């Protein structure tokens with residue numbers, strides 16, 4: 476394979492979006508993965524393009540919620556006991572970043588990316604002919620307790636100041652949007668500006684196909700072979716070694732496998748999550764993803780069925796799957812929506828790559844010229860893939876970035 480301009484390592488939604496943006500700017504780009512585009516974490520998300528995001532998920536502030544998690548009775552989070560000593564520093568940093576003033580700061584620092592999320596997807600979707608996957612029907616969040624809904628006041632006020640539309644709804648208002656739901660909740664918030672897709676895998680494949688149509692290459696290879704040879708970055712693939720002046724690491728939860736040997740040790744944590752598809756009983760259906768907020772799971776209508784996605788599990792990336800949250804929440808989910816039989820025998824598991832401050836790292840790697848990072852997209856990799864793909868392509872080509880990339884620099888970790 477001839478010399479390329481840019482090697483993109485990782486064909487998830489983040490790497491594929493970066494490759495497409497680079498190809499659109501006329502660069503010779505090679506997308507390297509050990510499996511097909513979108514088959515990693517990007518396969519199994521809830522499909523929500525959450526441009527409406529204001530506050531990131533926070534460390535529990537009330538003792539009861541924390542106690543439920545500790546006693547392994549929570550539907551929202553689970554953990555492996557043996558993993559706690561390893562994850563403790565990350566959890567402490569997450570707790571610090573969850574203080575009221577810090578989440579407001581994060582909301583401001585992340586707004587430039589979130590505000591472009593839907594529009595940047597629309598641009599890539601139009602270029603890729605993938606319109607059939609996009610639903611611009613918003614996102615519905617349900618609240619079972621008065622306290623959970625009342626606690627949203629600050630977030631609603633900040634959202635309004637950002638110009639984000641929110642419709643607080645009563646039970647009847649929510650059922651008018653989603654008639655198949657049962658009134659087991661007390662309040663709802665409808666975020667009309669959010670969008671969603673009915674097949675995140677197919678969307679990533681469409682972006683990869685568009686990149687290929689523009690001359691981008693794809694190669695099967697192991698990113699861990701990345702090394703500097705002279706002035707070039709080189710990686711071994713099934714079609715031989717590929718060299719390029721620039722390389723982008725977009726390996727999601729696997730980024731440390733490549734970065735640590737290069738001396739780049741970033742505090743990337745993971746929050747594992749599961750999904751399982753269910754048939755809906757009778758003619759029941761959903762018009763948009765629905766979050767059962769107090770219980771921390773989502774029901775998302777997908778081509779494969781109703782995809783139920785779980786909250787966070789703190790466990791080693793490669794540890795045995797333990798989808799206990801599904802068992803805990805199923806009675807509540809079935810009471811909310813008429814879920815029929817499961818479609819697959821086993822749940823899918825993926826690892827959200829998360830920094831404790833809920834910001835990704837986007838930019839040139841410290842001390843490694845020509846090596847670019849686009850990692851740590853946490854709960855919002857689908858949402859932010861195209862926006863961060865555009866940002867990194869603008870930085871690589873020396874164009875004026877559409878927003879200030881300073882808040883996303885790796886150097887913030889010292």
Ligand SMILES: Cc1cc2nc3c(=O)[nH]c(=O)nc-3n(C[C@H](O)[C@H](O)[C@H](O)COP(=O)(O)OP(=O)(O)OC[C@H]3O[C@@H](n4cnc5c(N)ncnc54)[C@H](O)[C@@H]3O)c2cc1C
Pocket residue numbers: 484485486487488489490507508509510511512513514515516517518519520521522523524525696697698699725726727728729732747748749750784785824825826827828850851852853854855856857858859
């Ligand atoms: C249950 C769940 C629900 C979610 N819901 C949403 C949602 O509704 N909206 C949203 O925006 N986000 C959501 N997310 C988060 C989102 O899915 C992730 O942030 C996103 O998929 C991360 O994308 P990525 O491209 O960084 O990583 P990945 O998709 O994991 O891509 C990394 C790629 O690197 C490849 N790779 C790894 N190691 C190597 C190697 N050594 N050599 C070659 N290739 C390698 C992998 O094969 C993979 O294709 C959810 C996540 C989960 C788990």
